[in-house]
Amino acid sequence: MKRTVILVLLVVVAGLMPLTAASNTITIYTMSGPEITTPILDALRAKYPSININLVKAGTGEILARLQAEKNNPAADILWGGDNLAVFDGNSDLFAAYDSPEDKYMVSKDPNRKWHAFTIFCQAILVNTNLVKPADYPKNVKDLLNPAWKKAGGVALADPNKSGTGYTIVSGLSSAFGWDFIEKLVQNSVVLPGSDQMFKAVKDGELPVGFINEDLGATWKAQGLPIEVIYAKDAVTVQMDACGLVKNGPNPELAKKVLDFLCSKEAHTIAVKVINRRSARSDVAPPAGLPDLGDLKLFTAVEPREVVNAKFTKIYGR
Numbered sequence: 001m002k003r004t005v006i007l008v009l010l011v012v013v014a015g016l017m018p019l020t021a022a023s024n025t026i027t028i029y030t031m032s033g034p035e036i037t038t039p040i041l042d043a044l045r046a047k048y049p050s051i052n053i054n055l056v057k058a059g060t061g062e063i064l065a066r067l068q069a070e071k072n073n074p075a076a077d078i079l080w081g082g083d084n085l086a087v088f089d090g091n092s093d094l095f096a097a098y099d100s101p102e103d104k105y106m107v108s109k110d111p112n113r114k115w116h117a118f119t120i121f122c123q124a125i126l127v128n129t130n131l132v133k134p135a136d137y138p139k140n141v142k143d144l145l146n147p148a149w150k151k152a153g154g155v156a157l158a159d160p161n162k163s164g165t166g167y168t169i170v171s172g173l174s175s176a177f178g179w180d181f182i183e184k185l186v187q188n189s190v191v192l193p194g195s196d197q198m199f200k201a202v203k204d205g206e207l208p209v210g211f212i213n214e215d216l217g218a219t220w221k222a223q224g225l226p227i228e229v230i231y232a233k234d235a236v237t238v239q240m241d242a243c244g245l246v247k248n249g250p251n252p253e254l255a256k257k258v259l260d261f262l263c264s265k266e267a268h269t270i271a272v273k274v275i276n277r278r279s280a281r282s283d284v285a286p287p288a289g290l291p292d293l294g295d296l297k298l299f300t301a302v303e304p305r306e307v308v309n310a311k312f313t314k315i316y317g318r
Contacts, residue, residue, distance in 0.1 A: 026251055026258050027054040029063050031164055032081040032241075033196060035216060039274045040267050044258065047266075051258065059194045060087065060164035067094050067246065076246045077255035080262060081118070082164050084108070084242040086171075086305040088115035096245040098256060102263035105281045108240060115242035116263050117280035119215075119271055122296065123169050123237045125230040126156075126202045126212035132228075138209065140234040141173060145184050149209055154190040156210025158198040159316075161309045164241075165195035169211055171301035171308045172237030183315045191316055203227055215276040218289055236296045240280060 030037055034057075041053055058066070060082055067076065071094065079095070082088065088095060088110070097113040106117040125138055131152065138144055144155050158166030174182050190207055192198045199216060201207040203225060212220075217229035243262050245255050261267055268279035278286040278293075301308070 023251065024050050024254070025052040025054055026077045026255055027056065027075055027249075028078045028080050028258070029056050029058070029067065029076045029246075030080045031058070031060045031063055033057070033216075035219065036271075036275055036277070037080070039270050040262065043266060043270055044261050047261065048257070051254065053258075059162045060167070061162040064091060067091070071247075074246045074249050077249035077251050078243060078259055078262075079246060080243040081241050083168060083301060084110070084115045084117065084240050086167060086301055087164060088242055088244055090305055094247055096247040096249070096252070098245050098259070100256070100260055100263055102260055102281075105265070105283055106263075107280055107282050110242075115244045116259060118241050118243055118262065119268075119275075119277040120238065120240050120280055120293075121277055122214045122231070122293075122298070123165060123172075123211045123239075124214050124217055125209065125232055126199070126217055127209045127228045127230065128202050128205050128207075129226045129228050130205055131208040134228075137228060137230060139230070139232065141232045142177070142181070142234055143232075144209065145181075145188055147188070150188045152208045154207055155185065155188050156198045156201040156207045157185065157189040157191050158195045158211075159191050159193055160305070160312050162193050163195045163198070165211075165213060165239075166198070167305055167308055168239040168301050169237050170312055171303055171305075172239075172299040173235060174308070174311075175302040176235040176299045179311060179315075182312070186312075186315050214290060215287075218276040218287070231291055231296055234297060235299050238293070238296075238298045238300055 092114050095114040099113055100116050103109050108117050127137055149155050160167035160170045198210050199212055202210040220227050221229060243259055249255055268281045268284045271277040272279050272284055272287050276287045
């Protein structure tokens with residue numbers, strides 16, 4: 001009898017220990033780089049020092065594949081980043097509905113309460129000023145079809161199969177100019193396996209021109225790096241990213257607290273002042289140095305991601 005009681009106690013303790021160890025840990029999957037995540041998570045840790053954050057960074061395609069593979073036993077609590085429509089609406093079965101008290105401040109809300117708006121940002125043209133003279137800067141996206149860019153090394157373009165930013169660019173420009181334009185652009189481009197590689201190729205002078213998320217471009221320019229950010233006259237792609245609770249995640253109640261912080265005015269003020277991102281909150285003004293969205297010819301991703309990926313793969317595989 002005594003032995004049975006001891007065994008039962010050991011089983012109970014063994015079962016409780018992992019829960020206790022994990023009770024203050026939140027795992028966040030993200031496509032965003034450290035320039036986005038670090039300042040906001042630093043503020044989160046300062047406000048909630050008892051919460052441990054396990055941050056897992058990968059490209060959009062890899063993150064979505066991982067979430068699908070883990071669907072029956074999720075390892076993540078929160079997905080932070082990714083297009084609200086293609087990533088969240090396109091994979092709604094992976095996310096839990098939640099009424100965040102911060103949602104009422106957002107310029108856009110999910111009627112299904114799966115995604116919660118974070119920021120709004122454009123993809124501008126990026127040139128390396130060590131490789132491109134001001135007289136040769138492209139003024140329009142269509143200028144990137146000039147054979148001179150191919151001779152100079154090519155246009156840096158992220159593969160939409162692996163990059164959310166690549167998806168926004170390709171889908172947005174296909175809605176602006178059609179898929180014939182995308183085919184010509186691909187022929188003039190170096191297709192890279194992610195947005196980080198696309199940004200870095202131009203910054204480091206490996207390629208003369210490409211695309212950049214405007215917040216990172218503004219930061220690099222302020223740092224004095226040899227780049228120029230150009231908002232094309234004929235088309236600028238734009239997207240909203242979001243965050244959401246992973247369905248059946250390991251720590252749902254604490255995850256809500258963390259998600260509420262990511263959506264808070266405090267976090268969005270950091271996004272504006274430190275990261276140079278446009279907040280999706282109606283009560284947080286945009287960064288002073290960015291152009292007014294009303295002055296730009298904006299195009300969003302339109303076709304579903306799987307459609308865009310299939311069309312792009314067919315073109316790129318030729």
